[in-house]
Amino acid sequence: MKRNLLDKIENKQITVGVVGLGYVGLPLAVEKAKAGYKTIGFDVQAEKVDMVNKGQNYIGDVVDSDLSDLVEKGLLSATSDFSFMKDVDFIAICVPTPLDEYQQPDVSYLKASSQEIAKYLTKETMVVLESTTYPGTTEELIKPILENGSGLVCGEDFYLGFSPERVDPGNAIYKTKNTPKVVGAIGEDATEVIAAMYEAVLDGEVIKVSSPAIAEMEKILENTYRNVNIGLINELAMLSNKMGINLWEVIDAAKSKPYGFQAFYPGPGLGGHCIPLDPYYLSWKAREFGFHTSMIESSMMVNDRMPEYCTERASKILNRDRKALNGSRILVLGVAYKQDIEDFRESPAIRVIEELEKEGADVVYYDPFVPEYRENGVIKKGEADLTAELLSSADLVIVxxxxxxxxxxxxxxxxxxxxxxxxxxxxxxxxxxxxLL
Incomplete structure (x- = not known):
């Protein structure tokens, strides 16, 4: 099986399937197709499927002309019909892994996708999970579903591995194509073949690790590292405000040190799909072993409180002008979770707006990248232009x-x-x- 798949990879005879055509899946599908592999995208959202098949792009990190050219050449297509899975040799699972209302991992998308794949899984297929999740998911959750649903045996009939996505929306330097990739699979042969598939497509180095659990923990480490350090900085921001110290100037001075320090910055909270969520996956899994990730949980508490803290600070600023937050007009500048992108997933700005409105503030927002957003089933529209009248009408502007x-x-x-x-x-x-914050 290994030799046959390696030959097919080299000769571009692999058909790729990408499950989930979002911020991770669509860029990956485009890169696979650009490398010369026929690629089929699978998604339950008919709107995304239709847009891909029309060559219409909806992801900022994908070049419009790349998508339309690949569709026109027949190298890339999309479908909601998972029966086409029987025609693919390499499957990448790129579905959402959110948290539920109790801040615990919601693996329903992973389960549903794996069950659909299992129905049509054929021998000599590579399956790779890219969705961020807790250590053990590939072997404890995905493997049994695929084996039980297909009647095939992992390692003998098909290969299974984990390769964490590394997508940074809006990054002008690192995209899917040139970002190093970590691969951990069940068995040495699986690791070799799956790594070869990524090496044939990507320019970034492919790093092989000894198991899916190593790769899963590696991804959690990446984002927990940032969560903890941002939590430290946010806590110092609150302390510095009480002490009358400009923390931003402190950080600029500290980062002059050429070793032993990396600059992190405070903000109204954490946004995006990974950093605010991944530590919860680890802390949830740790409890299975009777272990509490005290440092991680402390940083999560600090970061989760930042929208409320920003609302408290806004109230104090208004108080100086003898105004109450209740009834004041607040203009929020920016609801995307980071600068210069249209992505507002888990954006702390939206939490800030919610907290302000809870206190009775009249909140409007302006974001040149996000003209409207949906939260809890409600669509909120932003202001069309940032005018002098809009700014002067606000009792407080929050960036x-x-x-x-x-x-x-x-x-x-x-x-x-x-x-x-x-x-x-x-x-x-x-x-x-x-x-300043």
Whole structure:
């Protein structure tokens, strides 16, 4: 099986299936197709399937012309019919792995996808999970579903592994194509073949590890590392405010050290699919072993509280002008979870808006990348333009995303008061109406 698959990879005779055509799956499908492998994208959302088949792009990290050219050449197509899975040789699972209402892993998408794959799984197929999850998922959850549903044996009839996605939306340097890839599979042959498939497509180094659990834990480490350090900085931001110290200046001074320090910055909370969620996966799994991840859980508590803390700070700023938060008009600048992208998944800015509205504030927002968003089934529309009238009408402007295409000098000029949670106005010299997080 190994030799046959390696030959098919080399001769571009592999048909690729990508399950889940979101921020991870669609860029991966495009890169597989660009490398010359016929690729089929699978998604339960008919809208995404239709857009892909029409060559219409909806992901910022995918080049529009790449997608349309690949569809036109017949190298890339999409479907909601999982029976086409019987025609593929390599399957990448890129479905969401959210948290449920109790902050525990919701693996329903993983289960549903694996069950569908199992119905049509054939011999000599490679299956790779890319969705971020807790250590043990590949072997404890996915493997039994595939074996029981297909009647095939992992390692003998098909190969199974884990290769964590490393997608940073909006990153101008590192995309799917050139980011190093970690691969851990069940058995040495599986690791070799799956790594060869990625090596044939990507420019980044492919790092082989000894098991799926190693690769799963590696991904959790990446994002927990950031969560913990951001939690530290957010806590120091709260302390520095009480002490009258500008933490942003402190960080700039500290990062002058050429070794032993990496700069992290405070903010209104954590956003995106990975950093706010992944530590919960690890802490949940740790309890199975009677272990509490105290440092991780502490950082999560700090980061989760930041939207409430920002609301408290906003109230204090208004109090200085003898205004109550209840009834005040607040303009929030930015609802994307990071600058210069349209992605608002888990955005702390949305949490800030919710907290402000709970206190009775009249909240409007402007985001040049996110004209509207849906939260809890409700669509909230942003302001069309950032005008002097809009700025001056607000009792307080809160900067929650530091988009680079916003004229912050204009913002400062026309705003009564500004609460800058991202240090977006750092170049502005006149700072009488600006307060930093």
């Amino acid at each position: 929650t995303t530091a988009h680079s295409n916003v004229d912050y000098a204009f913002v400062q000029q026309h705003s009564k008061a500004i609460f800058d949670t991202k240090n977006a106005l750092k170049e502005i010299k006149l700072r009488e109406n600006i307060e």
